[in-house]
Amino acid sequence: MKLRDKVALVTGAAQGIGKEVALLLANEGANLAIIDVNLDSANETVKEIEALGRKAIALKVDVRSSDEATSMVKDTVEALGSLDILVNNAGITRDKLLLRMSDEDWDMVMDVNLKGAFNCLRAAVKVMSKARSGNIINIASIVGLMGNAGQANYSASKAGLIGLTKTTAREFAARGIRCNAVAPGFIDTAMTQAMPDNAREALISQIPSKRLGTSEDVAKGVLFLASEDSSYITGQVLSINGGMYM
Template structure:
């Protein structure tokens, strides 16, 4: 179902984005990688080892014209954009009283405005195709909030609202839009946590362990290949947040 499709993954140089790119390549899709710096040649070689093509576009998606460049170059390179995965994101954790306006706006600009920018550009392409899938990376923090992460939680909650609105707007043309809300995942972001903090976190997770980037990647492939799921938030969190 994904063979020869074009998949754009923002923020795909490491962690969850990298794993998603590799998983879609393994399923036969051509991959458009994205980051703010130079291409990761080792990742490109690994992707092309699956017998597919990879193309890198340097772009900072918080800027509308750069997001446009990413999507339009993907279309020009491969002829279509079939799946867009908005993974690019940053954190800047501080208590509300110590958080500057810049601390707050920078995180929202990348995580939320960046997601809007790519969706706005890709929507016209997908509408003409009368097909497409958009998957946005949110977070369980966007559902529950978290002390010291007002900016990050607000951005990820915003991604959920954006996802549901876009799903309603584009559904009539066969385009789906869903969000994935990861919990604690083994990445560079969680590697910096102390053992004490990690153990406390695991105590809140029914499965008693952190997830892997591959767990999130599998969820993305599932959403990209199911044509009757839209406007949903799929938690990949070991049971940490159970919606009623």
Template sequence: MSRSVLVTGGNRGIGLAVAHAFAEAGDRVALTYRTGEPPQAATRLGCLAVTCDVTDADQVERAYKEVEAAHGPVEVLVANAGITRDRLLMRMADQDFAEVLDTNVMGVFRVVKRAAGEMVEARRGRIVLISSVVGLLGAAGQANYAASKAGLVGFARSVARELGSRGVTCNVVAPGFVETDMTKALNDKQRAAMLSKVPLGRSAQAAEVAAAVRFLASEDAAYISGAVLPVDGGLGMGH
């Protein structure tokens, strides 16, 4: 059955792959982007593209109203929007830390809270948060990012406990080294160093992360909630 799906930060990379996976399955998909023109990829996929900066509560509200008017209440939320501000700890400014947490944690809080009301009323819903293996392992130069992505685990498990009795699940996907525009910018030495730590010896494709997200939003995963599903080639095993 076609569902109303919202993917935040869906204009590129993992978010776009997730939007593509749901659209391909016949769902009514909306994706958010922060600035500029609507991404051409959204048009090609038949997705509704909505401007939304998740750090702005008013923009979140406007985005939801636009999505609801076009597709109905959101039944599947994939919270993917996030930023990095990498710095070594001794050089990291307060603003570097605060901006990452505002987007990656507070932004998730805002979009999940807005979706929760309709899901509780409908007594069904799927929420999937995109974290990172860095949130489980830590990474030098990414104390802010790691803290934000680790925070999503506790947030998701709290939401899972609060909303579970209303038929709403909340889970986390923790990708590892994924082929995106950001990782393509690495030089050969940096890439080799990263892959040397991955037991499978390769990076992931964004579509592989999207497949995990789709599974957690499916009926096959109806009894899975509060889980952290790694898609990292074994990089974070044991954490």
């Protein structure tokens, strides 16, 4: 086991990539705080983790609130004893071409995807700094690297998250805290299942590996960055995209 008795907190872990990450980290020995706005589904993730013999708690948190993020870290440390790994995964899309994008579409995506990650990260590094150890993984996106028509808000939030990752890595490396990002390509989850079939086919034709990624493909990258296998790696962006962007 690569993460025996570590405590990991994963945001947006009620479903999709976040849930898969939480289950893989638990399989490697970590105890988990499952964070989501959807408490019922977060509790389902907790049950699956407990069935693996690990401890887990579910907390209803909206990552847009810095107060809720602060309480989330406090509650996690009280319930599970420490906080070793933070995975900032909660994210949303509100896609529209730029000229049709409203202020609300812009603000909502920036607030969840970028401010939300900042809120959780700032709360977590206070605990990690005292422990002089910690590991943060931010879930960015291929479109934060290459842009995508219809996703001005989303691609800007994910590019911003990459900047936040690099700055955090520089500020906290000397205190034993690493910070990296993963940039998934198009992954088969609820977020991409909403696409029409023809758009999906067109997308797959652009991927050298000729398939969408799976949540498991992403979770394996997160596990690598969360474990000691990557102990000299910080401030990096790991692309998991089937070769779609190089």
